[in-house]
């Protein structure tokens with residue numbers, strides 16, 4: 267398993283480039299190639315070796331960008347905004363709605379690996395707060411009912 | 426270079442174009458407070474403590490990173506400026522674990538000093554201190570993120586000066602912190618324990634793992650025979666812990682205070698530094714004449730040894746097999762000295778006073794047990810010795826001078842200069858020249874190998890041979906030589922490598938601050954100490970001669986091989 271992972275990482279590095287300036291691009295590509303939407307520890311080590319950047323720097327960059335994750339995530343990553351505009355628009359109700367519907371807390375992944383919940387600081391959708399981002403798609407002006415139907419729609423698609 | 430004239434607080438000053446407001450103010454003796462600024466590092470401009478008013482610009486400007494312009498009018502001391510600085514400091518303090526009473530850096534802390542300078546009062550802001558998270562699963566270094574003010578100095582020194590890159594900034598915005606990747610301890614990543622991060626840290630967020638209490642315990646144990654060795658660089662810096670100027674030579678007072686603390690014998694690492702020259706000098710000649718691997722690298726700096734083990738294991742053959750003087754001392758104290766004094770080696774405790782944090786890790790290496798016991802038991806840094814003396818209440822400065830004990834306290838000037846970059850090479854050349862040519866070396870001062878520059882080289886005529894040598898300090902400079910060797914472009918015969926910038930006088934266990942200016946003074950102290958000594962060549966050390974006659978027989982002999990030489994480990998994975 268480990269060998270396969272490393273091979274895959276090496277292939278990505280070969281495609282994107284093996285110089286330090288390619289760090290961010292490579293990390294994004296590695297994450298995209300993962301079913302669970304994250305970069306594993308072994309992969310991070312391979313990237314640091316493959317590009318000749320220190321592990322501390324690779325880790326620093328991977329933890330700086332909220333789109334990158336070092337923790338296993340769901341196939342659908344639900345990013346909840348915790349910045350002020352969402353906050354004043356009762357984002358916490360939305361958060362609770364997601365938590366209740368999925369049976370997990372923020373920071374966790376559902377048992378079937380389909381969904382994970384996490385906070386981010388602003389997704390650029392303040393005009394339709396409260397808003398969330400699910401993978402690349404933004405959903406705004408949410409309420410409890412919308413949350414439910416969004417999740418149901420995804421589950422239907424996945425069946 | 427063009428000059429510009431600016432006005433600061435009503436006074437004109439002409440400075441060179443490209444200077445910062447902070448530098449210009451210094452010329453007028455106006456002290457602008459700073460926090461992230463460090464005289465030997467790049468300008469960070471992140472703390473905004475050095476803020477000033479510039480006429481015509483609405484926002485306050487950070488003086489450490491604002492360049493002067495002709496005709497500029499600056500105010501450094503208005504209510505607006507003072508209030509802004511206080512606001513900045515208040516925010517820093519709100520997220521700082523300020524338990525000064527129990528902090529190693531108390532009274533030597535840039536944050537504490539600043540707080541006093543700005544007359545800070547109790548903050549009204551809510552305290553949000555990150556959980557005290559102490560990282561110390563290694564023999565040398567402790568990191569405490571609850572004290573970190575995120576200035577980034579440690580990152581710069583670790584990446585750009587040492588080329589190790591063990592730490593970096595992690596996460597972002599409010600959660601940003603300085604640390605190791607994947608929550609690992611320094612021992613699990615490539616940290617070499619050089620302690621350079623400690624020396625630049627303005628606060629108590631990084632410090633050595635202290636072993637003072639273990640020494641106190643040994644000293645009070647009637648059944649133990651506790652001997653101490655002191656490294657060359659300590660004698661020119663320990664005074665700084667007691668307010669003396671850097672470079673003050675306190676060898677004999679230091680001996681006196683160590684005896685007063687209760688050590689049974691006060692010995693000198695300089696003794697084994699001389700011995701190192703004989704072993705290493707002969708190893709060099711052996712390699713030179715016998716077609717051995719060249720260039721030969723010196724091996725007395727454990728941070729350097731760990732670096733090459735971590736990053737260039739394929740070049741380990743180049744490293745001299747000689748143990749460092751500290752480890753040679755330990756091995757001899759528990760064999761030669763034990764026999765001579767008729768003390769059971771199991772009762773001997775060897776304590777070292779070192780300018781170095783990596784020495785703690787070196788003493789703990791698995792293979793350093795050639796005497797049949799752990800060769801060196803406890804290592805204290807210069808700073809820890811300072812603290813120990815303060816704890817004891819003894820006034821070192823007023824003690825009458827005393828001499829080291831014999832025989833492991835006898836040494837030459839060649840050993841003292843081990844403490845500065847270039848010193849080991851100079852000491853080796855003083856001996857190698859005379860051994861090879863059989864003639865006396867007239868000018869024994871190799872001045873062009875001295876100083877704190879990172880990379881020095883020279884060609885020295887030894888008999889018929891032009892010996893090409895290089896001297897490097899800081900691991901980034903070492904990396905240059907390693908890469909040259911790898912590419913087959915290094916035609917040196919012999920290379921001295923010191924892990925710390927400036928050599929041991931700039932070691933990670935030395936008094937703080939240790940700026941380049943201070944290091945230069947310590948270097949001066951080292952060469953002055955050398956000059957004052959009657960014997961200045963290692964092979965003239967009478968106690969070393971006796972050691973060979975009575976015990977070791979000859980350099981590189983069987984006993985030497987067993988006690989004084991070692992091997993290295995590939996740690997690249």
Ligand code: SF4
Nearest residue numbers: 524525528534628629
């Ligand atoms: S780091 Fe400085 S301000 Fe903070 S507790 Fe230590 S001495 Fe006090």
Ligand code: SF4
Nearest residue numbers: 583616617619620622
């Ligand atoms: S001890 Fe040296 S190598 Fe380790 S983190 Fe500090 S500066 Fe880097």
Ligand code: SF4
Nearest residue numbers: 573574576577579626
């Ligand atoms: S540990 Fe010290 S040097 Fe490093 S960022 Fe924190 S305060 Fe600055």
Ligand code: FES
Nearest residue numbers: 470472473475489
């Ligand atoms: S000292 Fe100028 S910004 Fe920190």
